[in-house]
Structures are given as C-alpha cells and as structure tokens.
Amino acid sequence: MTLDILTQIIASGLTLGAMYAVSTVGLSLVWGSLGMLNLAHGGLMAFGGYSAYYAMGALGLPLPAGLLAAILMGGLLGALTYHGAVRFMLRQKAFETNVVIATVGLAFVLENAVLKLFGAQAQRQPLQVEGAIQVGNVVVPLQNILILATALLLMLLVALLLKKSRIGRAVRATAMNREAAQLMGVRVGQIYALVLMLAGALAAVSGVMISSLTGLSPGMGADPMLKAFIICVVAGLGNVYGAVSAALALGLIEALAQFVLGVRFGFATLLLIVIVVLIWRPNGLFGRQQVTRL
Amino acid sequence: MTQTAAGQPLLEVTAVTKSFGALVAVNGLSFNLNEGEVLGIGGPNGAGKTTLFEVISGLSPATSGSVRFAGEDITRLSAEAICHAGIARTFQLNAAFDSLSVRENVEVAAQFGRANRAVPGLRLDRCTRASVDAALEITGLIERQRRIAAKLPVIDRKLLMIAGALATEPRLVLMDEPVGGLTPGETDRIVHLVERLRAEGRSIIMIEHVMRFLVQLSDRVLILHHGEKIYEGVPRGLVQDAQVVDVFLGQGASRRLASYLEGRA
Numbered sequence: 001m002t003l004d005i006l007t008q009i010i011a012s013g014l015t016l017g018a019m020y021a022v023s024t025v026g027l028s029l030v031w032g033s034l035g036m037l038n039l040a041h042g043g044l045m046a047f048g049g050y051s052a053y054y055a056m057g058a059l060g061l062p063l064p065a066g067l068l069a070a071i072l073m074g075g076l077l078g079a080l081t082y083h084g085a086v087r088f089m090l091r092q093k094a095f096e097t098n099v100v101i102a103t104v105g106l107a108f109v110l111e112n113a114v115l116k117l118f119g120a121q122a123q124r125q126p127l128q129v130e131g132a133i134q135v136g137n138v139v140v141p142l143q144n145i146l147i148l149a150t151a152l153l154l155m156l157l158v159a160l161l162l163k164k165s166r167i168g169r170a171v172r173a174t175a176m177n178r179e180a181a182q183l184m185g186v187r188v189g190q191i192y193a194l195v196l197m198l199a200g201a202l203a204a205v206s207g208v209m210i211s212s213l214t215g216l217s218p219g220m221g222a223d224p225m226l227k228a229f230i231i232c233v234v235a236g237l238g239n240v241y242g243a244v245s246a247a248l249a250l251g252l253i254e255a256l257a258q259f260v261l262g263v264r265f266g267f268a269t270l271l272l273i274v275i276v277v278l279i280w281r282p283n284g285l286f287g288r289q290q291v292t293r294l
Numbered sequence: 295m296t297q298t299a300a301g302q303p304l305l306e307v308t309a310v311t312k313s314f315g316a317l318v319a320v321n322g323l324s325f326n327l328n329e330g331e332v333l334g335i336g337g338p339n340g341a342g343k344t345t346l347f348e349v350i351s352g353l354s355p356a357t358s359g360s361v362r363f364a365g366e367d368i369t370r371l372s373a374e375a376i377c378h379a380g381i382a383r384t385f386q387l388n389a390a391f392d393s394l395s396v397r398e399n400v401e402v403a404a405q406f407g408r409a410n411r412a413v414p415g416l417r418l419d420r421c422t423r424a425s426v427d428a429a430l431e432i433t434g435l436i437e438r439q440r441r442i443a444a445k446l447p448v449i450d451r452k453l454l455m456i457a458g459a460l461a462t463e464p465r466l467v468l469m470d471e472p473v474g475g476l477t478p479g480e481t482d483r484i485v486h487l488v489e490r491l492r493a494e495g496r497s498i499i500m501i502e503h504v505m506r507f508l509v510q511l512s513d514r515v516l517i518l519h520h521g522e523k524i525y526e527g528v529p530r531g532l533v534q535d536a537q538v539v540d541v542f543l544g545q546g547a548s549r550r551l552a553s554y555l556e557g558r559a
Contacts, residue, residue, distance in 0.1 A: 166405050173391045173402045179353055180389040182373035183382070184458055185407030 007138045009255050015144040015213075017251020018151035021244045023206035024228040024235075025158060026199035028243040031232065033175040033195045035096055039103040040081065041203050041228065042221025043110030048074050048204025049125060049211035049220060050118055056126040066127045070204040078200025081106060082193040090192070114218040125211040147209045154205065155244055158198070162240070171195060227267075230274050236284030246285065302365060304329045304497050305350075305466060310359035312342070312349050312521075319345040321521035322359070327466070330495045332488070334502060334512030334529070338542055342521035343501045344386060347468050350499075351383045352376040364465065377407050382459035383468040386501075388451045390458075392444035396435055399443050399454055400426045400461045407462025429461040432490060434483075449480040456487065467491070469500040473507050481507060505532075505543070505551055510558075517542060530555055 023045060030038050048070040055061045055069035085102045089095050131142045162168040174181040174191045182188055210224050231250055235242035250270055257269035277285060303326035312320040320342040327333050335343050348354040350361055352373040360369045368376050382403075391399050404425040430436040433453040438446070443454060452472060459467050472488070473481040481504065488511050491498060502508045508515060509529035517525035517538050525531070525538045532538055533552040543551065 166401075169394070169398060169402055170406060172394065173399075176391040176393065177389055179373070180385065180391070180458075181402070181406075182353070183351055183377055184403035185374055185377040185462055186402065187374045187406070 004137045005259070007135055009259050010252065011135070011138065011140045011144060013252035013255030014248065015147050015251070016254055017248035018148045019206055019209045019213075019224070020227055020231055020251055021247035022151050022154055022202055022209065023224055024231045024243045024247045025155065025240055026202035026206075027225075027228045028232050028235070028240050029158075029195055029202075030199045032240060033171055034086070034099075034192055036086065036099045037096075037103070038081075038196075038199070039100060039225075040106035040110060041199075042219075042225030043107045043114075044074055044077055044200050044203035045207030045210065045221035045224055046114050046216075046218060047077060047110055048207035049216050050114055051204065052127045052208045053118075053123060053125055053211075053216055057123075063127055063129075067205070067208060070208045071201045074200035074202070074204025074207075075197040076200070077110070077204075078197035079193055081200070082189075082196045086192065086196065087189060090189075111218050111221075118216075118218070120218060123216040125208065125216055127208055128212055143212060147212070150205070150209070154202065158202070158240075161198075167191075167194065223267075227270065230270055234274055234277050234285055236286045239284065239286045242284070242286030303327060304331075304364060305499075306360075306362040307346075307350070308360045308362070310346070310349060310356045310361060312345050312354070313357050319521050320349065320356075320518075323518075323521070323523055324359075325516055325523065325526060327497060327499060329465075329497055332492050332498045332500070332511055332513050334500055334508040334515045335518065336502065336505065336508055336515065336542065337518035337524075341518040343518055344470055345521075346518070347383060347470055347501065350376075351381060351468060377462055377464075380463075380465035381468065382407070382462045382464035382466070384452070384455035384459050384470055384472065386470040386474060388448075388455075390443040390446075390451055390454050392442075394443055395439065396441050396443060396446070396450075396454055396457075397426065397430065397439040400429050400435075400439075400457050403458040404429070404461035407464075425461050425463060429457040432460065433457040433487060449476055449483065452476065452484065453487070460491075464496075466497045466499065469498065469502075471501055471503065473502060473504050485510065505547065506554055509551065509555065 023041070027038060027041050030036055051073040052066040052070040056063065056066040085106065086099060089098050089102065092098055129142045129146050132139045133142065133145070162172060170181065170186045170191055171194070174186055174188050178188055206224065207221065211220060214220065231246045232243055234250065235246035250273070253273065254266045254270055258266040261269065305327040308324050310320055310323045311318065323346065335346070337343055349356045352368070352371055352375070355370055360367060362368065363379055363381060366379065368379055371379065391402065401422070404422045408425065430439055433456055435450065435453055435457055438450065446454065456469070456472065473484050476484065485507065488498065492511070500508070509532065512529055514527065515525065515529045515532060516523060517532070519541050524541065525535050532543070533548050533555065539545065539548045
C-alpha cells in the first residue's frame with residue numbers, strides 16, 4: 001500500500017468519522033441523560049439538511065446563514081419533541097418504551113413533512129465549498145476539511161459546555177441521579193428540553209454535512225442514524241466521549257474496508273464489528289455495568 | 295426568607311395518605327413541626343417513614359391530605375419547587391453525583407437549590423461560592439473538596455449529602471437515616487454536626503433506626519407502624535409506651551434504652 005493510498009483512506013475515513021461523531025453525540029447525549037432512544041434522529045438530520053437547502057437555495061442566503069438555519073431548525077424540533085411529547089411521559093413507569101414509540105411517530109411526521117414540502121426527488125445540497133488542497137499526490141476537497149473542522153469545533157464546544165459550565169454540570173448531575181438533582185433544585189424539565197434542543201441542533205448539522213456529500217432525499221437520515229446507533233452501542237450507550245472516539249475509529253475502519261474489500265462491504269464490516277464487540281464486551285467498549293454517563 | 299407568623303407551625307402535615315394500589319404506605323398521618331424543632335421519626339421496616347419523606351419532598355405526592363410549609367400548601371408542588379421553598383433532603387442510600395468532585399456536588403445544590411433560576415448562567419457568583427464554603431466547612435469536608443464523590447468512604451458520602459442539603463440554604467432539613475451503617479465513632483461525628491445545626495436553630499426531621507441517636511438529638515419523637523402514628527411525644531416517654539415496646543423496640547432494647555435515658559438524666 002503506497003503512502004498516497006493511505007493518505008486517501010485516512011482523509012476519507014476522518015471525514016466519515018467526523019460526520020458520524022456529530023450525529024452520534026446527539027443521540028448519545030439524549031440516551032445518557034434521559035434514558036431515551038430517539039428514533040426521530042434520522043428525521044432531524046433530514047430536516048437540518050433541507051433547512052440549509054431552503055435557506056440557501058430558495059432564500060438565497062449565504063453559507064453561514066444556511067448552517068445557522070439548520071441549527072435553529074434542529075433546536076426548535078428538539079424543543080418541540082420535549083414540549084409536545086416527552087414531558088407528558090417522564091413520570092410514566094414505562095417511560096423508556098413509551099418514548100421510543102413516540103419518537104417512531106415523530107420520525108414518520110418529519111419524513112412526510114419533508115416529502116410534502118420538498119418532494120421525493122433527490123436534491124443537491126447547496127451548502128458546499130469548492131476547491132481542494134494537495135497532500136502529497138492526493139487531492140483532498142476543501143469540503144472534507146470543512147466537515148472535519150466543523151465537527152472538531154462542535155465536539156469541543158459540547159465538551160466545554162458539559163465540563164465547564166454550570167448548566168453542563170446540571171446536565172451531568174441530572175444524568176447521574178435525577179431525583180437527587182431535583183431535590184437540589186435543578187429544574188430537570190428545563191435540562192431535558194435543553195439536551196433535546198442541543199441534540200436536535202447537532203443532528204441537523206450532521207444532516208447538512210452528510211447531504212453535502214451524498215445529496216438530499218427525505219429518507220437520507222435512515223442510514224446515518226443506524227450507523228450512529230451502531231457507534232453508540234460499540235462505545236457503550238450514553239457514553240458521550242467514548243462515542244466520539246468510536247465514531248472516528250469506525251469511520252477509518254469503514255474507509256479501509258471500502259478500499260480493501262469494496263465499497264459495498266463498508267457497512268457490512270461495521271455491523272460485523274458490532275457483533276464481535278457485543279459478544280466480547282456486552283456493555284460496549286467503554287461501557288461499564290454501572291454507567292457514569294457524562 | 296419570610297418569617298412564619300407567631301404560633302404557626304413551620305410544617306403542617308394533615309391527614310396525609312399515600313397508597314400504592316392496594317398497599318397503604320402512609321395512612322391518615324397528621325403532625326406539626328415548629329420552627330427550630332428537631333423531630334425524630336422511628337418505627338419498624340416498612341412503617342412508611344421514607345414514603346413520608348417522598349411525600350413531603352414532592353418526589354411522590356400524597357394520594358390525599360395536605361402538606362403546608364411556612365403557611366403555603368406544597369402538597370402538589372414539584373420536587374424542584376419544594377426545594378426552592380426551603381425544604382432539603384438527604385437519602386438513606388448514597389445519592390451523590392459520582393463523577394463530580396465533592397465541591398462540584400455541593401456547587402450543584404448551591405447553584406440551583408437556593409432560588410428558582412430561570413436561566414442558569416455559565417459561572418458561579420460570589421454568594422454561591424460562600425454558601426458552598428459554609429456547607430463544606432460545617433460538615434468538615436473542606437479538606438477533601440477535590441476528591442471524586444465515587445471514591446469517598448460511607449461517612450463522607452453521608453456528610454456530602456448533608457452538605458448538599460445545607461447548600462440549598464433550607465429552613466427545614468429532612469435526613470433519612472443519617473447514621474445507618476456507620477461505626478460508633480462516625481456516628482458521633484454526625485451527632486456533633488446535628489447538634490451544631492440545632493444550635494443554629496435549624497428545623498430538622500430525621501428518620502433513624504439507631505434509637506440512641508434519635509432520642510439523644512430529638513425534641514420530640516414520632517413512631518410509625520403500618521403507616522400510622524403509634525406514638526408522638528418526648529423521647530423519655532418511649533420506653534413507657536406499651537405499644538411502642540411491643541411492635542418496635544422489644545423488651546430487651548427497651549430496657550437498654552431506658553437505662554441509657556437514666557444515665558443521661
């Protein structure tokens with residue numbers, strides 16, 4: 001394997017991994033703090049992608065406004081998820097199952113809203129940067145570098161928010177012990193709404209990233225959501241930092257598998273890895289029986 | 295902090311019933327607590343003591359009856375709102391935020407527990423820090439404030455829960471088995487702490503199985519059995535009450551407690 005091929009694999013593996021990381025962190029955050037599996041995550045990704053498309057295509061706004069539109073839409077949908085469904089279920093005994101069903105319903109609503117608003121045909125994501133840089137003999141598109149940089153920036157911001165801010169501390173406290181947090185006056189409803197908004201915004205950004213490479217279609221979120229689940233499971237459900245490492249590692253492995261075995265074996269390899277990991281470590285690579293999630 | 299009108303109890307529990315399906319955990323219970331008073335609650339396992347705390351602290355609201363605090367009805371308020379009203383609570387079992395340090399644990403309580411903040415900001419203000427320092431100081435955790443909560447021994451976990459409760463600057467502290475599982479030496483440290491809090495004029499309700507602890511610190515004792523009150527009065531009267539001796543203390547423990555009370559008098 002020559003150096004050029006290796007560079008190529010690393011460049012595309014890191015881009016994949018960065019996109020996966022952004023979508024996985026949102027999913028993992030919601031699982032870690034609410035114990036809620038959000039099956040509408042793919043729908044949020046699609047909505048984010050289409051929001052940027054609408055802002056830049058139909059309204060003719062510049063690139064940063066496109067990204068901002070996606071972030072706002074994701075946050076708004078996250079808030080709606082909380083105020084429209086989750087908050088009525090929190091006190092129910094079967095919260096964890098009920099809420100999954102509710103998010104399946106939400107996923108249908110989101111996908112059909114996209115169909116109704118934008119139609120079924122695939123579209124090109126206008127949020128693109130042209131140009132490329134030369135690394136050795138390999139041409140790396142600027143778009144890939146932008147994706148990687150945005151992803152790293154977002155991960156850094158999320159980590160800072162969780163680790164350093166008071167509100168982040170409340171999120172971690174609520175994740176560790178909801179009742180104790182409540183008794184110390186943390187308004188957990190507000191925290192949950194915030195986590196869902198944050199996760200929605202992250203999903204929307206990852207939707208923009210993914211669609212800039214693969215194009216827009218109403219069902220575009222399905223595959224990436226499945227991959228995000230795989231990464232969550234490999235990392236240990238709810239483990240946010242583990243999810244980022246697992247996303248980058250699996251991105252690189254997928255790129256390698258695509259090159260060595262052929263493109264169609266990339267996803268299959270990921271699934272194979274999950275099976276092996278779950279046999280070897282049922283709680284995931286970074287998971288423990290007693291999870292300290294955040 | 296508003297003062298309660300003279301003569302008005304700080305906490306009024308009136309005909310509170312809590313049932314889970316057919317099981318009645320607390321049955322038509324009424325009692326009052328005055329400002330500055332220390333009330334001890336005892337009784338056999340399953341008597342409904344912890345359930346009563348769940349009801350007062352709002353984690354699991356009463357099926358019927360009412361709880362009034364400082365003249366306001368708090369029966370159906372959320373746990374957060376009751377915390378903001380001025381009631382703090384510790385748990386029987388460890389309830390710390392495991393991956394945070396001792397100080398960070400208390401900071402959560404001071405930050406969110408003292409008043410209802412609509413928008414929690416990004417940094418701590420001076421008032422919050424002072425409240426955290428005071429809580430760490432009185433519990434003696436100040437030297438261990440950088441330790442991670444998960445790594446603390448049992449006594450420090452109990453102290454940490456109390457520190458968290460105090461950092462919310464409560465008017466009433468509910469303590470659920472503060473000395474359960476501690477050695478006699480460690481129990482004494484909690485005794486000193488409760489005595490200090492009492493001297494500061496704080497109102498306290500505590501649940502405890504260790505009867506010496508309970509009679510030593512309480513102004514008044516309440517014994518529950520099957521969710522009902524079987525005794526309410528001064529600690530001294532416990533050993534003379536036939537029903538208490540019968541269902542809870544037993545003859546042996548009752549004699550030991552009686553001689554302990556003699557020794558203190």
